[in-house]
Amino acid sequence: MYEVRFHGRGGQGAVTAAAMLAAALLEEGKYAVSIPSFGFERRGAPVVSFLRCSDREIRQLTNIYTPDCLICVDPTLAKTVDIFGGLKPGGTLVQATNKPLAEVALSPSVATVGLCDAIGIALQIFSKPITNTLMLGAFARTTGVVSLDALKRSLEDSDFRDAGLKQNLLALERGYNETAVYQIPQRAAA
Amino acid sequence: MTTATLETPIQAKPAKQKVMLVEGNEAAALGVALARPDMVAVYPITPQSSLVEHVAKLIADGKMDADIVDAEGEHSVLSVLQGGALAGARTYTATCGPGLAFMFEPYFRTSGMRLPIVMSIVTRDGITPQSVWGGHQDAMTVREVGWVQVYCETVQEVLDTTIMAFKIAEHHDVMLPVNICLDGNYLSYGTSRVELPNQEDVDAFMGAKDVNWHVALDPLRPMAVDPLTGGSGGKGPSTFVRYRKGQCKGMQNSLRVIEEIHEEWAQRFGRRFAPLVEEYRLDGADYAIMTLGSMTGAAKDAIDEARDAGRKVGLIKIKTFSPFPIDALLKSFAKIQALGVVDRSVGFRWNCGPMYQETMGVLYRLGRHIPSMSFIGGLAGADITVGHFHRVIEATEKLLSNPAPIEPVWLNEKD
Numbered sequence: 001m002y003e004v005r006f007h008g009r010g011g012q013g014a015v016t017a018a019a020m021l022a023a024a025l026l027e028e029g030k031y032a033v034s035i036p037s038f039g040f041e042r043r044g045a046p047v048v049s050f051l052r053c054s055d056r057e058i059r060q061l062t063n064i065y066t067p068d069c070l071i072c073v074d075p076t077l078a079k080t081v082d083i084f085g086g087l088k089p090g091g092t093l094v095q096a097t098n099k100p101l102a103e104v105a106l107s108p109s110v111a112t113v114g115l116c117d118a119i120g121i122a123l124q125i126f127s128k129p130i131t132n133t134l135m136l137g138a139f140a141r142t143t144g145v146v147s148l149d150a151l152k153r154s155l156e157d158s159d160f161r162d163a164g165l166k167q168n169l170l171a172l173e174r175g176y177n178e179t180a181v182y183q184i185p186q187r188a189a190a
Numbered sequence: 191m192t193t194a195t196l197e198t199p200i201q202a203k204p205a206k207q208k209v210m211l212v213e214g215n216e217a218a219a220l221g222v223a224l225a226r227p228d229m230v231a232v233y234p235i236t237p238q239s240s241l242v243e244h245v246a247k248l249i250a251d252g253k254m255d256a257d258i259v260d261a262e263g264e265h266s267v268l269s270v271l272q273g274g275a276l277a278g279a280r281t282y283t284a285t286c287g288p289g290l291a292f293m294f295e296p297y298f299r300t301s302g303m304r305l306p307i308v309m310s311i312v313t314r315d316g317i318t319p320q321s322v323w324g325g326h327q328d329a330m331t332v333r334e335v336g337w338v339q340v341y342c343e344t345v346q347e348v349l350d351t352t353i354m355a356f357k358i359a360e361h362h363d364v365m366l367p368v369n370i371c372l373d374g375n376y377l378s379y380g381t382s383r384v385e386l387p388n389q390e391d392v393d394a395f396m397g398a399k400d401v402n403w404h405v406a407l408d409p410l411r412p413m414a415v416d417p418l419t420g421g422s423g424g425k426g427p428s429t430f431v432r433y434r435k436g437q438c439k440g441m442q443n444s445l446r447v448i449e450e451i452h453e454e455w456a457q458r459f460g461r462r463f464a465p466l467v468e469e470y471r472l473d474g475a476d477y478a479i480m481t482l483g484s485m486t487g488a489a490k491d492a493i494d495e496a497r498d499a500g501r502k503v504g505l506i507k508i509k510t511f512s513p514f515p516i517d518a519l520l521k522s523f524a525k526i527q528a529l530g531v532v533d534r535s536v537g538f539r540w541n542c543g544p545m546y547q548e549t550m551g552v553l554y555r556l557g558r559h560i561p562s563m564s565f566i567g568g569l570a571g572a573d574i575t576v577g578h579f580h581r582v583i584e585a586t587e588k589l590l591s592n593p594a595p596i597e598p599v600w601l602n603e604k605d
Contacts, residue, residue: 019381023211026383032211033382038237038323038375038571059487061344061376062575 001058002145004051005067007083009074011043013132017073018049021136023154024146025053033058046081053145071139072096073131075119078105094139094179096131101182114142116179125167125174133168137175148176207385207459214377217345217384218284218310218370219244221352223254224392226399227308228279231259231267235289236322237374238312242284256282264293268307272296275305276415278406280356280399282307286374287314287328294332300367301336301437303416305405306359307367310352311339313483314374315535315570323571324374326483326535329511330544336437338368338444339512341483345382347463348372353392354451361451363443365404371511373484373534375571380484387459395458441513448510466515468507469522471497475504477528477590479582482508482545485534485567485574492579503583508545519552528593529553529562530586532574532601536566542598561593567601574601 004021008014015036022032030053037048050064069092072083078095084107087093091109096118104115116138118131133155140148151172160168212220218241222230230249232242248254257274261267264285271281285293290311300307315325329339338358342348351370359368372378407415419429445466452465468486471493472478481489486507493505506522506529508515523529533543540547542564553562565582568574578601585599 019211019213022381026209026211031383033380035376035380038379058382059490060576061373061380061484061487063573065575 003067006049007072015049017132018051024150027150073135113182133171134175137172138179141179205388215241217349221349225356227282229257229274231270264289268296278401284310286312304365321570330535341371377484466510467518470505472504476502480531528589532565534568561589564598572602
């Protein structure tokens, strides 16, 4: 079982991203379940969503408390929310940011980091700071848990059409290509 | 419209089923479309909203040939469907929580009139205090109103059961409204892999569509609908008793029909769901925990871990809650020495969960005393995790050596 927790703000597509990733994992023949967190979601408010994947059928329909990986699609969220709560030791952070690694908030559990200037790229592609598909590309690059091809295929099967589909396929591609991955050795050993 | 025809020959293999990734609410909508209702009436309410939005979209996209009535409130929704059912239509709606409360007057009338209306309850906890999240309080509150009520565990079971519900409701020996209960939040918005049955296979399962003359009004076959009965003189009291006894008989008949229809489903589509009560690793167990709805997946994972650790524990899950599956439960209870029952709602009168309260009646019929206790968790959107179920298992195991009655355990009290 591999567990991912998405952090974002209402309107950035964190909930949609979990469902898109689940669809891509399904494409690859895996079992996947995604569950959004429940609240009075509104634009800008912190939101969370969850994804489990496995080679076997997944029975538990619960939230995720000890994720293997965090995908944070907003660069300012870590200042206001404890995104690292419960992250497994040796865990992964995929973070939207334009800052260098030294300036990114981390916790002792983080061993692998993927950084992508998702807001900057999103403003170029969509003229809006919608970062979810970009960060799925960044996740694929950082972890290898899902392939870029499967993500693209699941996007092509989704409700995206025409210009929207083209933009999001480009976002996946650029997220994948423009993510820097770092290993933090002392933490990987811990 | 038709009543169930179990004599329909079953083809050896269903057509290849499309694999999709959908949330529970969309699965329910897809199931509704496959069952080909003539009429739906809707009013959105959290966490049911995306279900009726999916239904409306299927109709707007021409993928579902049904009339849709966008009523001004839930009382009207069900009243409109009563008219549709009395015109011979196959009818559907969905609601929850405050919407179900607003619907209560026609809700009671529906079972009395023996109208085979199908309605999903995307279960939501009761207010007040204010909350918009899942819990079984709404469905539990109306468990004594004469509707058949089944609870689903997985997204696939939501899809399949939604189709089966129409056939159960319309069966000649049942003729009762059916609620498919799916847990608000965890099941309604939980997205997972489902196999979508082929329309032709579902058509073969449902049988030829015809007007249901047990319900439909026709000037050539006049019948009284909802006549004035009761009182203490003339034909009033006996007529009223006849209605109520008929409803009780339909409920009891539904136990058999639900089993038959689940068996036919398994043969046609290759997916087998326990129709009334599911036993999981109960053989060789000294004690068991009992669950309802989507919490069961985490409970099964906890049971596997507990078994690996040497604990002799099994699981009993109820699917059909109304009518209460007394005989099926007695068979399961015969295997165990202690029982812990986990409810996702509150029984205010007995200071325990409502399912536990009902279970105590069955335990009385068992003819021997087995200690039991009530757990209440997952209220108003709270989670019931594998960890919570380990606490349930440990506390239930203690009943074997110390069977003294104790207070209910509130699982999320310190979360």
